[in-house]
Amino acid sequence: xxxxxxxxxxxxxxxxxxxxxxxxxxxxxxxxxxxxxxxxxxxxxxxxxxxxxxxxxxxxxxxxxxxxxxxxxxxxxxxxxxxxxxxxxxxxxxxxxxxxxxxxxxxxxxxxxxxxxxxxxxxxxxxxxxxxxxxxxxxxxxxxxxxxxxxxxxxxxxxxxxxxxxxxxxxxxxxxxxxxxxxxxxxxxxxxxxxxxxxxxxxxxxxxxxxxxxxxxxxxxxxxxxxxxxxx
Amino acid sequence: xxxxxxxxxxxxxxxxxxxxxxxxxxxxxxxxxxxxxxxxxxxxxxxxxxxxxxxxxxxxxxxxxxxxxxxxxxxxxxxxxxxxxxxxxxxxxxxxxxxxxxxxxxxxxxxxxxxxxxxxxxxxxxxxxxxxxxxxxxxxxxxxxxxxxxxxxxxxxxxxxxxxxxxxxxxxxxxxxxxxxxxxxxxxxxxxxxxxxxxxxxxxxxxxxxxxxxxxxxxxxxxxxxxxxxxxxxxxxxxxxxxxxx
Amino acid sequence: xxxxxxxxxxxxxxxxxxxxxxxxxxxxxxxxxxxxxxxxxxxxxxxxxxxxxxxxxxxxxxxxxxxxxxxxxxxxxxxxxxxxxxxxxxxxxxxxxxxxxxxxxxxxxxxxxxxxxxxxxxxxxxxxxxxxxxxxxxxxxxxxxxxxxxxxxxxxxxxxxxxxxxxxxxxxxxxxxxxxxxxxxxxxxxxxxxxxxxxxxxxxxxxxxxxxxxxxxxxxxxxxxxxxxxxxxxxxxxxxxxxxxxxxxxxxxxxxxxxxxxxxxxxxxxxxx
Numbered sequence: 001x002x003x004x005x006x007x008x009x010x011x012x013x014x015x016x017x018x019x020x021x022x023x024x025x026x027x028x029x030x031x032x033x034x035x036x037x038x039x040x041x042x043x044x045x046x047x048x049x050x051x052x053x054x055x056x057x058x059x060x061x062x063x064x065x066x067x068x069x070x071x072x073x074x075x076x077x078x079x080x081x082x083x084x085x086x087x088x089x090x091x092x093x094x095x096x097x098x099x100x101x102x103x104x105x106x107x108x109x110x111x112x113x114x115x116x117x118x119x120x121x122x123x124x125x126x127x128x129x130x131x132x133x134x135x136x137x138x139x140x141x142x143x144x145x146x147x148x149x150x151x152x153x154x155x156x157x158x159x160x161x162x163x164x165x166x167x168x169x170x171x172x173x174x175x176x177x178x179x180x181x182x183x184x185x186x187x188x189x190x191x192x193x194x195x196x197x198x199x200x201x202x203x204x205x206x207x208x209x210x211x212x213x214x215x216x217x218x219x220x221x222x223x224x225x226x227x228x229x230x231x232x
Numbered sequence: 233x234x235x236x237x238x239x240x241x242x243x244x245x246x247x248x249x250x251x252x253x254x255x256x257x258x259x260x261x262x263x264x265x266x267x268x269x270x271x272x273x274x275x276x277x278x279x280x281x282x283x284x285x286x287x288x289x290x291x292x293x294x295x296x297x298x299x300x301x302x303x304x305x306x307x308x309x310x311x312x313x314x315x316x317x318x319x320x321x322x323x324x325x326x327x328x329x330x331x332x333x334x335x336x337x338x339x340x341x342x343x344x345x346x347x348x349x350x351x352x353x354x355x356x357x358x359x360x361x362x363x364x365x366x367x368x369x370x371x372x373x374x375x376x377x378x379x380x381x382x383x384x385x386x387x388x389x390x391x392x393x394x395x396x397x398x399x400x401x402x403x404x405x406x407x408x409x410x411x412x413x414x415x416x417x418x419x420x421x422x423x424x425x426x427x428x429x430x431x432x433x434x435x436x437x438x439x440x441x442x443x444x445x446x447x448x449x450x451x452x453x454x455x456x457x458x459x460x461x462x463x464x465x466x467x468x469x470x471x472x473x474x475x476x477x478x
Numbered sequence: 479x480x481x482x483x484x485x486x487x488x489x490x491x492x493x494x495x496x497x498x499x500x501x502x503x504x505x506x507x508x509x510x511x512x513x514x515x516x517x518x519x520x521x522x523x524x525x526x527x528x529x530x531x532x533x534x535x536x537x538x539x540x541x542x543x544x545x546x547x548x549x550x551x552x553x554x555x556x557x558x559x560x561x562x563x564x565x566x567x568x569x570x571x572x573x574x575x576x577x578x579x580x581x582x583x584x585x586x587x588x589x590x591x592x593x594x595x596x597x598x599x600x601x602x603x604x605x606x607x608x609x610x611x612x613x614x615x616x617x618x619x620x621x622x623x624x625x626x627x628x629x630x631x632x633x634x635x636x637x638x639x640x641x642x643x644x645x646x647x648x649x650x651x652x653x654x655x656x657x658x659x660x661x662x663x664x665x666x667x668x669x670x671x672x673x674x675x676x677x678x679x680x681x682x683x684x685x686x687x688x689x690x691x692x693x694x695x696x697x698x699x700x701x702x703x704x705x706x707x708x709x710x711x712x713x714x715x716x717x718x719x720x721x722x723x724x725x726x727x728x729x730x731x732x733x734x735x736x737x738x739x740x741x742x743x744x745x746x747x748x749x750x751x
Contacts, residue, residue, distance in 0.1 A: 085555035085711055093713060095556050096510055096541060127321055134291050134315045135334045135385070145336070149323045177510075177541035180524070195658025196519050197665070197683030231324040232367025 008200030009207060016208075024208060027185040030098050030172065031165035034105030035113075038161045042110040043154055046117025047143045050125050061118060067111030072104075076174030079104040083175065096177040101185070104171040109161035116157035121146045152227045159220050163213055241304030242312060242388050243269035243420065245290075250299035252285055252444075260285055260296065261444040267389075272411070272421040274435035274452075276428070278467060281441040283424045287391040290422070291315040314387035318394045320378030322366040327358055330366040330377055334385040348384060356380040356410050372403025379410050383417075390414060392423035396430065408434060428468070432456060440464045508537040509718045512549075512557035514628060515656035517701070518542030520676025520745055526734040530725055536718045544656065546626030552576060552704065555711030558719040560704040561726075563628035563674075568702050577704040582749035583726050584735050585700040588632055589678055590691040591661070592618075592670035600670065600690040607640040609691045614642045617649040619669035623660050624652030632699065633672045639696070661687070674699055676745040700749065703727070 049060055081087050083095040083103070094100045124146050132142050147154070169187035176183035178192060186209045193202040250263035260282045267273060275283045288294040289301065291313050303309060314334070323330050332349040353359040356376040361369065366377060375395055382390055392411070396404040404427070411434060415421050425431055431438060431452065438455040440447045440463070447461040459465045517523060518540055527538050543551065545562040552560045553576045561583065562568060571577050590609050592600055598616040603609035613620050622644070623630040637644050644650040651669070653660045657677040664671040665685040673681075678689065703723045708714040725731045732748035739745065 085713060087554075090555070096539060130293050131315075131317060131321050133293060134313075136311060136337045138337065141336055145323070145333075149325070152324070177539070179510075179539040179541060181537075182508075182539050192519070192658075194662065195515065195656050196677075197658060197662060197681040199683055227324075231365045232322075 005199050005203060009203035012200055012204040013207060016204075020205070020208070022181065023184055023186055023189050023205075024212070026098065026183070027166060027187075027209075028212075030101045030176075030185055031105060031162060033102040034109055034165045035158060035161045037102070037106040038109035038113045038165075039158055041106070042113030042161070043117045043147060043157060044143065045110070046114035046119075046157070047121040047147050049114070050118045050122035051139060051142050051146065061115075064111050064115045064118065068115050070108065070111060071170065072108055072168040073170035073174070075104050075108050076171035079107065079171065079175045095175060096179060096183060098176070098183060100175040101172045101183060104175045105165040105168065108168060108171055109165050112164055113157045113161045116160055117147075117150075117154055120150050120153045120157070124150050152224050152231070155220050155224055159217055162216060166209065166213060241306065242309055243267065243304050245304070245389070246300075246302040247286075247290075248300045248302070250286070250289060250296050250301070252282075252289070252294065252296045259444055260289070260299075263299070263441075263444070263446055265439060265446055265449065267420065267422065270415075270418075270420060271436035272415050272423065272434050273437050273439055274431040275422065275424045275439050275441060276426075276431060276467065277441035282444040283441055284393055286441070287315060287393055287422065287424060290389070291391055309388075311385075312388040313391070314382040314385055314389075315391040316375075316378045316382050316393065316395060318397055320374060320381075322369070322374060322377070324365070324367060326363050327366050327369065327377060328353065328362040331358075331362075331380050331384060334381050338385075352380045352384045353377075355383075355413065357406065370403070372399045372406060375399065375403070375407055376410060379407065379414065383410075383414050383419075386417075387419055389420045389422065392421065394424050394426065396425065396427060404430070428456075440467065442467070507535055507718070508539055509558040509715050509722060510539050510541060510556070511559050511561060511722070512541050512543060512547075512551040513561040514545050514548060514563060514701075515542045515658065516563070516627075516629065516674040516677045517561060519656070519658050519680060520674070521680045521740070522676060522735070522738050522746060525738040526731070529734045530722065530731070533730070534718075534721055534725065536721060538722060542656075544623070544625040544627030545629075545631065549576075552706045555706065555714065558706055558715045559723060560706065561701060562704070563699055563701045564631045565700060565702065567628075567631065568704060572704060575710060576707055578707045578709075580702045580704045581723055581727050583701050583703045584732075584746045584748050585698060586675045586746050587692065588629065588672055588697040588699050589675050589689045590670065591664065591673050591678060591687050592690045593668040593686045594688045595668070595686070596690055598670065603691050606636050606691070606694045606696045610636050610640040610642060613670050614640070614644065614647075614649075617647070619649050619651060619667060620644065621651045621653050621660055621664050621667075621669045621671045623657065623672075624654045625656065627657070628699070629657060629672060629674055636672070636696070679740045679743055679745050701746075 049057065049064065079100065080095065082089050083100050084090055128146065132145065137145065167187065169191055172185055173188050173191065176188065178184050178188040186205055190202045190205045193205065245267040247263055247265040250260050252260040263282065263286060275286065277283050285294060289296055292308060301308060323333065328349050331353055332345040335345050350359060350362060353362050356379060358373060358377060358380065366374070369377060379395070396407050399407065408430065411421060435452045437449065437451050439449045440455065440461070442463045447463050450460065455464065456468065459468060523540050531537050541551065541557065545564045545567065548560055548562050549567055549571050551557050552571065568580050572580050590600055598612045598618040600609045600612050603612060622633060653663055657673060658681065660671055661673060661677070661681050662683055663669065665683055665687050668686055703726055705719055705723060706714050708716040735746050735748050736744060
């Protein structure tokens with residue numbers, strides 16, 4: 001059963017048409033958008049937590065770490081309620097659009113990226129803190145300096161965010177609605193094909209998804225390797 | 233680098249009764265010290281004497297539990313004190329970017345930073361490596377870069393913590409040359425070293441510390457010819473435990 | 479080789495961008511239809527919607543949910559029209575003012591699906607109630623949608639008619655999921671379940687499952703279209719949504735529905751006028 005499903009899936013891969021390309025493209029657009037926003041929000045947030053000295057700092061760190069495991073379905077429901085016509089942002093009519101999916105996935109990846117960034121930046125901060133202090137760096141100058149200095153390690157945070165965004169199904173299913181040719185991404189398409197009992201097609205799509213994530217990781221690994229040799 | 237550092241009164245620096253005893257362990261027990269406005273002062277003393285702690289107190293990294301620091305009659309100025317650590321940190325960036333790091337809080341234009349950065353690299357002999365990665369420099373080169381970074385901010389007081397601790401003789405000589413030049417530029421220097429030869433070559437005066445206390449503060453020649461305290465005498469004769477490095 | 483690949487990548491990226499732009503351009507001419515997993519997963523929409531889009535220029539975005547969820551989405555104003563199958567809930571929806579009106583569109587029927595070995599001898603049932611009593615009598619595993627869908631509502635009606643209270647019994651598993659996943663579960667553990675004929679006909683992972691009982695008039699499964707009330711939700715695209723509902727019940731729409739077949743079998747029947 002399993003073997004025949006797998007061979008069917010591989011046969012299907014050879015016959016992929018533009019519909020699949022559309023789905024893959026939307027996946028990349030939505031998850032890519034979420035990761036760009038997550039990078040702009042999550043990485044500085046993590047660095048601020050690492051560098052800042054404020055009451056409740058350890059509590060915030062624990063909270064951010066805990067939110068890494070936030071169920072995507074919960075995020076989906078929350079964003080659905082916010083964007084619904086009867087919700088506070090209903091007037092924008094964003095529900096069941098790719099933008100809603102980007103918003104939900106952004107909420108999902110920000111804690112993850114912030115938590116990793118906090119860890120990475122905190123390690124560097126421990127090494128740099130005193131010298132930056134002697135040079136009279138302000139708090140924000142330290143944050144930007146550390147973010148830049150840790151850029152290669154922070155690639156891990158970006159990759160983790162991308163992996164999480166591209167592989168989650170709960171949030172995009174609820175706020176996107178899995179609408180054919182509008183909001184159908186790889187994971188919701190896989191869920192749909194599984195529902196239809198078309199397991200070979202579901203697995204074929206799964207192979208595409210894994211291959212994509214693998215390729216992105218390989219590129220990032222290569223970049224990091226190159227940067228390490230270049231900058232030590 | 234031309235033109236001395238400006239600013240109001242900072243010298244003489246008067247340290248009185250400085251104590252530091254974290255968790256009941258007394259590390260500084262009543263340090264008294266006066267520093268005038270020019271020259272190179274070398275801090276000597278065995279490991280654990282409190283030399284580095286004194287430097288840290290002077291640059292504001294350590295808040296002593298008692299005692300006073302008086303800077304020319306006032307509080308420590310916002311700028312003008314810089315410290316070069318034993319293992320200076322190097323950003324994952326070019327030599328030039330590391331050299332101008334200390335200018336970041338001054339919000340200078342990128343162009344100004346670049347110009348003065350190249351000038352200071354020229355003076356420490358690293359201009360030809362300006363665009364290489366700082367982390368790929370040798371230990372001696374990194375120490376010179378750290379000196380350049382501090383120098384560029386035109387400090388009035390520069391604190392050096394064993395700048396040649398793990399360097400070979402030629403790298404050490406190069407660092408010593410730069411330290412003299414910084415001093416000629418008008419910067420007051422207080423440095424820690426375990427290298428007695430270096431102390432005789434560079435120091436105008438010697439501060440000898442032991443057991444968290446200053447035992448004597450005398451001109452270099454007199455310190456080595458007629459040390460006043462028993463500890464200093466034994467230290468010079470090599471009877472107290474300390475790292476050989478000359 | 480690498481050059482060719484690069485070219486292809488460039489074309490693909492361009493395609494994605496253009497698709498995004500085209501999507502934005504046609505956004506004004508689209509409605510959101512909240513419907514059921516049974517209609518989506520049976521493949522009906524993929525068959526009829528392109529026909530409607532060609533004649534009207536209106537694209538219909540289908541969000542496939544259980545009937546109960548679809549009604550909720552309509553209640554919140556997140557859809558323009560609904561196509562669902564739970565008559566009692568639909569009438570209530572319109573009566574409460576969430577919908578402007580309801581129209582009969584089409585019907586199919588429910589089928590009792592189970593393992594071909596048929597340990598509860600459901601094949602020999604005299605009617606629907608008998609079939610359900612046989613399953614309960616043998617304590618044969620039955621998987622319920624349990625997701626407030628139209629199929630779930632119908633299933634609960636059949637249990638009630640058979641005078642059985644299945645909830646809480648060890649053989650009664652509440653899946654809380656769509657028709658397809660429920661069939662996947664039934665196929666995985668050789669259990670009985672109730673399915674609509676459309677989803678079953680398009681379902682590929684049958685393994686040992688087969689239709690064991692069908693044909694009782696009680697298994698009749700009518701679908702209705704509802705216009706979400708624009709008085710309550712002013713952003714509802716009334717004109718476009720009405721045009722879609724009118725088309726569904728027009729000759730052209732009826733013909734499109736009737737012409738959807740899987741393996742020669744007609745899955746949905748237009749409602750009699």
